[in-house]
Amino acid sequence: MKKEDKSIDKASQEILEIAEKEGIDTAWERYEAMVPQCGFGELGLCCRNCLLGPCRIDPFEEGPQKGVCGATAEIIAARNLIRMIAGGASAHSDHGRDIAHTLLMTAQGKTKGYEVKDEQKLLSLADELGIKTNGKGKKEVAMEVAEKVFSEFGQQHGELQFSHRAPEKRQALWRKLGIMPRGIDREIVEVMHRTHMGVDNDCENLITHGMRTALSDGWGGSMIATELSDVLFGTPRPIRAKVNLGVLEADEVNLVVHGHEPTLSDVIVTASQDKELLELARKNGAKGINLAGICCTANEILMRHGIPIAGNFLQQELAIATGAVDLMLVDVQCIMPALSSVAKCFHTKIVSTSPKAKFPQAEHVEFKEEEALPIAKKIVRMAVENFQNRVKEKINIPKEKMDLVPGFTAESVFKFLGGRYRATYRPLNDAIISGRLRGAAGIVGCNNPKIKHDWGHVEMAKELIKNDVLVVVTGCSAIANAKAGLLKPEAAFQYAGKGLKEICEAVGVPPVLHVGSCVDNSRILITLCNVVNEGGLGDDISELPVAGAAPEWMSEKAVAIAFYVVASGVFTVLGNPFPILGSREVTELLTKRLKQVVGANFAFESDPIKAAHLMIDHINKKREALKLNRVMYEAKEKILV
Amino acid sequence: MKTILYVDLDKCLACKTCELQCAIQHSQSKDLFKAIEEEPLPQARVKVEAYEDLSVPLQCRHCEDPPCVKICPTKALEKLAPGETVVLKENLCIGCKWCLLVCPFGVLNVNREGKVIIKCDLCLERLEKGEEPACVQACPTKALKLLSPEEVAKLKKAEFLVGFKKEGKIIKG
Numbered sequence: 124m125k126k127e128d129k130s131i132d133k134a135s136q137e138i139l140e141i142a143e144k145e146g147i148d149t150a151w152e153r154y155e156a157m158v159p160q161c162g163f164g165e166l167g168l169c170c171r172n173c174l175l176g177p178c179r180i181d182p183f184e185e186g187p188q189k190g191v192c193g194a195t196a197e198i199i200a201a202r203n204l205i206r207m208i209a210g211g212a213s214a215h216s217d218h219g220r221d222i223a224h225t226l227l228m229t230a231q232g233k234t235k236g237y238e239v240k241d242e243q244k245l246l247s248l249a250d251e252l253g254i255k256t257n258g259k260g261k262k263e264v265a266m267e268v269a270e271k272v273f274s275e276f277g278q279q280h281g282e283l284q285f286s287h288r289a290p291e292k293r294q295a296l297w298r299k300l301g302i303m304p305r306g307i308d309r310e311i312v313e314v315m316h317r318t319h320m321g322v323d324n325d326c327e328n329l330i331t332h333g334m335r336t337a338l339s340d341g342w343g344g345s346m347i348a349t350e351l352s353d354v355l356f357g358t359p360r361p362i363r364a365k366v367n368l369g370v371l372e373a374d375e376v377n378l379v380v381h382g383h384e385p386t387l388s389d390v391i392v393t394a395s396q397d398k399e400l401l402e403l404a405r406k407n408g409a410k411g412i413n414l415a416g417i418c419c420t421a422n423e424i425l426m427r428h429g430i431p432i433a434g435n436f437l438q439q440e441l442a443i444a445t446g447a448v449d450l451m452l453v454d455v456q457c458i459m460p461a462l463s464s465v466a467k468c469f470h471t472k473i474v475s476t477s478p479k480a481k482f483p484q485a486e487h488v489e490f491k492e493e494e495a496l497p498i499a500k501k502i503v504r505m506a507v508e509n510f511q512n513r514v515k516e517k518i519n520i521p522k523e524k525m526d527l528v529p530g531f532t533a534e535s536v537f538k539f540l541g542g543r544y545r546a547t548y549r550p551l552n553d554a555i556i557s558g559r560l561r562g563a564a565g566i567v568g569c570n571n572p573k574i575k576h577d578w579g580h581v582e583m584a585k586e587l588i589k590n591d592v593l594v595v596v597t598g599c600s601a602i603a604n605a606k607a608g609l610l611k612p613e614a615a616f617q618y619a620g621k622g623l624k625e626i627c628e629a630v631g632v633p634p635v636l637h638v639g640s641c642v643d644n645s646r647i648l649i650t651l652c653n654v655v656n657e658g659g660l661g662d663d664i665s666e667l668p669v670a671g672a673a674p675e676w677m678s679e680k681a682v683a684i685a686f687y688v689v690a691s692g693v694f695t696v697l698g699n700p701f702p703i704l705g706s707r708e709v710t711e712l713l714t715k716r717l718k719q720v721v722g723a724n725f726a727f728e729s730d731p732i733k734a735a736h737l738m739i740d741h742i743n744k745k746r747e748a749l750k751l752n753r754v755m756y757e758a759k760e761k762i763l764v
Numbered sequence: 765m766k767t768i769l770y771v772d773l774d775k776c777l778a779c780k781t782c783e784l785q786c787a788i789q790h791s792q793s794k795d796l797f798k799a800i801e802e803e804p805l806p807q808a809r810v811k812v813e814a815y816e817d818l819s820v821p822l823q824c825r826h827c828e829d830p831p832c833v834k835i836c837p838t839k840a841l842e843k844l845a846p847g848e849t850v851v852l853k854e855n856l857c858i859g860c861k862w863c864l865l866v867c868p869f870g871v872l873n874v875n876r877e878g879k880v881i882i883k884c885d886l887c888l889e890r891l892e893k894g895e896e897p898a899c900v901q902a903c904p905t906k907a908l909k910l911l912s913p914e915e916v917a918k919l920k921k922a923e924f925l926v927g928f929k930k931e932g933k934i935i936k937g
Contacts, residue, residue, distance in 0.1 A: 159902045162784040162796050179780070182800045183787045185807060186780070704797050 166705030211683025216344025278306030341687030369524030382454030568673030579674030665692030665722030
């Protein structure tokens with residue numbers, strides 16, 4: 124594969140060329156070596172759930188059409204898919220649990236380095252959770268909030284508290300379908316039970332429970348992670364920052380954080396400003412300590428502190444291959460085990476920190492909330508001390524870095540539209556109703572060498588904003604679009620359609636809004652609820668002129684997200700299909716019939732422009748159904764037709 | 765000319781990837797996701813057969829003196845040249861199945877409609893482009909290889925010598 128076919132990002136191309144010269148394999152080479160990938164796996168036709176098997180169904184109908192137990196393609200594909208949902212929901216929800224744990228310990232005074240930073244949010248959460256705050260101190264309230272949230276993980280009956288944020292109509296539908304999430308852990312356990320040999324053998328029944336599990340992530344685990352992170356670390360506000368490998372500094376200690384949870388990375392921000400450590404850095408010949416990040420732990424500290432981002436998922440190996448990373452700290456999720464072998468070619472130290480995630484040949488410094496700050500300082504010290512081991516000839520820091528304005532949330536961003544003194548969603552709703560905006564779309568998810576790096580995210584975003592669709596982004600999609608310059612307010616002038624441009628100009632926001640990490644997709648759900656509640660655009664999320672997409676997805680988390688988004692009523696386009704195409708019935712259910720069930724369905728389209736137009740067509744249909752005005756600046760010839 | 769489909773019996777895990785990729789190669793779209801929707805469904809020319817703990821992909825051996833070619837009454841089967849592929853001209857095949865009866869390996873088959881023979885063509889289209897046959901390229905353990913007679917001979921000699929030195933005995937098969 125030529126470097127131009129691997130990535131659209133110039134900085135990545137530059138490092139890929141160096142890696143190739145040095146004989147360093149990256150995900151792209153490993154992917155090429157793996158092609159063709161197993162067709163049974165790609166189609167979802169391989170079952171390893173019991174030892175009657177492994178079984179696989181022949182998609183060309185010459186070989187077996189049933190597993191040893193009699194399971195058909197339909198049963199096998201559906202079982203496999205909802206196990207992916209369980210994996211994804213587990214990852215997000217365990218992240219949420221960790222944040223709740225940190226809040227609890229902080230309230231009990233057992234941690235070093237944390238405090239409740241957003242008391243306002245804590246109080247409003249307490250109110251929502253039915254906790255009386257009168258006469259109670261901040262710590263007491265925080266303790267009760269954490270305990271109440273904890274109980275939602277193990278809850279056996281009832282409904283998840285945050286699911287009540289959804290419009291009444293949506294809640295009623297979930298109850299009617301029997302997919303209102305009861306407890307976070309419970310739904311995941313039930314997936315494992317149902318998919319055990321000889322339990323649930325009805326693909327529709329399986330997928331239905333898959334949706335319930337996904338909802339327990341989106342309106343449970345993920346939403347808890349977002350809300351409690353805001354309480355602990357502060358609710359983000361728009362902030363200026365920089366992105367791409369060019370943020371690494373030649374003459375400073377570069378410490379890169381990679382993974383997902385903000386508990387450690389947030390304290391690392393404090394530790395990296397420690398006077399003693401800065402002095403040590405200077406003694407070691409470095410001008411300072413430069414903190415940068417990869418993936419969502421980076422998004423968390425970008426949103427709250429403006430810490431620069433070095434890159435997204437497929438750039439984790441490339442960051443090390445710049446030769447300028449003195450230490451890469453990893454926590455959980457999306458961390459390639461390949462990092463250690465790339466690091467061996469350089470002086471970079473890989474430090475794992477989570478008791479849940481150890482890596483071959485990485486140094487392990489276990490993170491504990493009780494000792495957060497001292498541990499963070501220890502890791503920063505390791506980075507500082509490793510600075511002098513840099514090999515000058517091996518250092519290649521690309522020039523590319525781009526400005527961006529991240530830090531938008533459901534609370535802040537859209538209220539800006541109403542101005543400081545009139546914080547309301549009204550202007551956003553009015554913009555859509557009047558047709559100045561066609562609608563809104565969320566582009567989220569990962570990178571995947573199956574799709575040219577960043578190309579899916581960036582082309583899709585450009586096409587959408589050109590057509591007056593306001594775009595919100597999270598996770599690796601946010602980083603891709605940031606690198607392409609779409610997260611600068613000025614991007615509106617270059618790329619946005621006339622209607623969207625007018626809004627961006629009036630409010631001073633970019634046409635593509637960074638709303639956070641991948642658990643922060645819950646911010647998108649809350650935003651959609653607020654839009655429905657504001658009025659004038661129907662009574663349910665499924666009536667809104669909005670769409671979702673994950674053009675470069677790869678992880679189980681993305682499957683869980685896609686399902687909670689669709690089960691919440693948003694049409695969603697995926698770049699690569701789910702591994703279910705081997706079953707006609709499951710494919711038909713997900714891409715067509717689900718629309719009659721939850722008011723939204725999936726589409727699979729790898730071309731980002733075509734995918735964008737599937738979204739635009741969908742948005743147009745929703746506008747029509749709501750009898751909204753014509754899109755204000757639709758091309759004239761189209762109006763004549 | 766490389767025409768020997770060499771199978772390393774120790775390496776075949778019976779994953780059937782060769783079958784799947786063969787069917788895709790012989791589909792109209794040559795794309796998995798589209799091929800599974802085609803009418804008629806494409807068919808594989810290779811089949812992984814199992815006997816006790818042995819599994820081995822079997823397909824046409826492209827014999828030098830092919831009984832199928834000899835017996836074909838319509839000259840639908842043809843040996844292109846010595847050392848090369850035995851090919852089938854589908855339009856000439858009358859479906860008499862004589863070839864099926866005389867093939868010593870049972871690697872010929874009739875198509876889905878039961879009208880004409882289907883057999884391995886060593887992926888001639890791919891060979892012309894300098895690519896390996898689909899089954900060989902896809903084999904995840906590299907149990908399948910396309911080799912010349914000389915390469916096979918060399919491989920066997922090496923195996924024999926290693927075995928001879930290590931254990932002082934001749935390795936079977």
